[in-house]
Amino acid sequence: MPEIHAGLRKAESSILTQIRTGRMGLASFLNRAKLLDFPSSNCQCGQAKETAAQIIAYCSRFAEQRRILTNPLTCRQDVKALVSSAAGEKSLVRWFLRLRILPQFLFAEELLRREEEEEEEGTPFRYSPTTEKTVESVQQIAARVFRPVEGFPSCKLSEVSHGLTAKSE
Numbered sequence: 001m002p003e004i005h006a007g008l009r010k011a012e013s014s015i016l017t018q019i020r021t022g023r024m025g026l027a028s029f030l031n032r033a034k035l036l037d038f039p040s041s042n043c044q045c046g047q048a049k050e051t052a053a054q055i056i057a058y059c060s061r062f063a064e065q066r067r068i069l070t071n072p073l074t075c076r077q078d079v080k081a082l083v084s085s086a087a088g089e090k091s092l093v094r095w096f097l098r099l100r101i102l103p104q105f106l107f108a109e110e111l112l113r114r115e116e117e118e119e120e121e122g123t124p125f126r127y128s129p130t131t132e133k134t135v136e137s138v139q140q141i142a143a144r145v146f147r148p149v150e151g152f153p154s155c156k157l158s159e160v161s162h163g164l165t166a167k168s169e
Contacts, residue, residue, distance in 0.1 A: 004089060011108030012093045019052040019092070020083070025102050026050045053079070055099070056092070062099060069095055 005013040018024035027050035031041035043050035045060045055062060056069070056079055069092065070077050082088035096102075097109040 004086065007086065008090060008093065009108070009112075011105055012090070012097070015093045015096055015102070015105065016089055019056075019096065022051060024052050025104060026052065026055065028054075052096075055096075055101070056082075065095065065099060 005016065008016065015024075023029055027038050027043060028041040029051075030038040041049045043054055043059055043061075047058060047060060048054050050059075056066075057077065066077065069082065071081070079092075082092045094112065097105055097112060100106060100109060
């Protein structure tokens with residue numbers, strides 16, 4: 001696995017790849033793919049096409065959240081620097097997850113948030129199929145994030161949670 005993905009969870013690695021390639025569940029890409037739900041490639045802010053770069057650097061909807069991406073030494077946001085270091089990439093990917101604009105990553109974001117909260121409390125959260133408490137926690141998270149959709153088969157928790165929490169090696 002390339003070094004840029006080292007230390008990232010599967011969902012984080014996936015988002016990083018999508019940011020770098022531009023093939024991401026945002027209006028610009030989905031409109032080009034001719035999805036009926038995306039008749040326009042414009043961002044909801046109305047300023048430009050909705051792309052990862054536009055969300056990261058310009059979108060007025062996320063101006064407040066963007067402040068944490070600002071370099072404290074230069075007081076500027078340097079996207080190139082963010083994607084050229086492992087720490088920067090991890091910060092950027094986690095920031096993108098926290099925006100909650102990519103529905104396919106809501107479960108991963110919830111697990112990440114829970115893990116960070118428990119690490120702050122001194123009780124690290126790690127997914128382990130053999131730990132009843134952890135499995136129960138994952139099931140509670142999944143119940144909040146996933147809602148059954150009529151006409152679609154439901155998936156098993158193990159199918160949903162397994163890949164999202166494993167760290168890339």
